[in-house]
Amino acid sequence: MDSSRTRMLAQAVYVLLVITCVAEGTEPRTILVGDSQGWRAGTNYTQWAIQNSPFHINDTLVFKYPPPGNSTVTQSVYLLPNLWSYITCEFRGAKVLGNASEGHDEGFKVELNELKSYYFASAEGNSYDCLAGLTKFVAHPSTP
Ligand SMILES: *[C@@H]1O[C@H](CO)[C@@H](O)[C@H](O)[C@H]1NC(C)=O
Ligand SMILES: *[C@@H]1O[C@H](CO)[C@@H](O)[C@H](O)[C@H]1NC(C)=O
Ligand SMILES: *[C@@H]1O[C@H](CO)[C@@H](O)[C@H](O)[C@H]1NC(C)=O
Ligand SMILES: *[C@@H]1O[C@H](CO)[C@@H](O)[C@H](O)[C@H]1NC(C)=O
Numbered sequence: 001m002d003s004s005r006t007r008m009l010a011q012a013v014y015v016l017l018v019i020t021c022v023a024e025g026t027e028p029r030t031i032l033v034g035d036s037q038g039w040r041a042g043t044n045y046t047q048w049a050i051q052n053s054p055f056h057i058n059d060t061l062v063f064k065y066p067p068p069g070n071s072t073v074t075q076s077v078y079l080l081p082n083l084w085s086y087i088t089c090e091f092r093g094a095k096v097l098g099n100a101s102e103g104h105d106e107g108f109k110v111e112l113n114e115l116k117s118y119y120f121a122s123a124e125g126n127s128y129d130c131l132a133g134l135t136k137f138v139a140h141p142s143t144p
Contacts, residue, residue: 026144028058030109033120038064039103041073041122041129045137055112055141061120063098064107074100075135077110078123086119086138089130094123112141 031052033039065075078094080086085093097120098108112118121136122129129135 026056028056028060030060030062031055032062032064032107034064038107039075039077039122040065040135041075041124042132042134044134045120046133049137049139055139056144057112057115057141059112059141061110061112061139062107063103063110065103067104068100074124075103076100076123077103077108078121079110080119080121083117083119083138086121086136089121089123089127091121091123091127094121100124112139115141115143 034043034045034048037043063077066072068074076096077098078091079097080091081093081095084090097110102108110118118139118141119136120139124135
């Protein structure tokens with residue numbers, strides 16, 4: 001095979017790869033929150049959320065954290081009702097998505113099946129992390 005044919009073949013393979021990636025981009029993703037670190041105390045998840053944006057409708061977020069024990073800080077995940085409660089860490093109207101013992105092993109899943117902002121935060125340590133802007137993030141899925 002001469003070099004120009006090799007180059008064309010390489011380009012064709014590249015274009016096919018790009019098309020495959022674009023097609024896959026419209027499929028719902030299953031995303032582990034915090035990647036291999038999981039859901040941890042004192043961590044800035046805003047950076048993680050930016051890196052994993054845009055979220056799409058029907059994407060699934062997986063939250064994982066160790067069960068309560070002596071060596072780990074207890075963890076939980078709440079869904080706050082609006083931006084104000086998210087900023088002020090007012091958990092009174094919040095919904096528990098996962099309590100302290102529900103994040104181990106495979107963790108638990110949250111499907112982003114509504115076109116709205118999802119305000120996630122940990123309520124542990126008297127909301128200390130939340131008030132510091134840590135262990136919380138917003139996901140706003142868009143249409144594919
Ligand atoms: C999301 O999932 C629901 C229920 O499975 C389905 O009816 C809907 O068409 C999906 N939406 C998109 C944009 O894929
Ligand atoms: C926690 O520590 C106490 C006292 O050191 C010990 O008795 C207990 O078994 C530990 N519990 C766990 C879950 O490790
Ligand atoms: C967490 O939720 C599970 C399932 O709803 C329940 O069985 C368990 O008692 C709860 N644990 C705590 C620590 O609230
Ligand atoms: C978290 O990261 C974001 C994005 O980099 C940054 O804007 C924000 O100030 C950080 N928050 C804290 C509490 O460090």
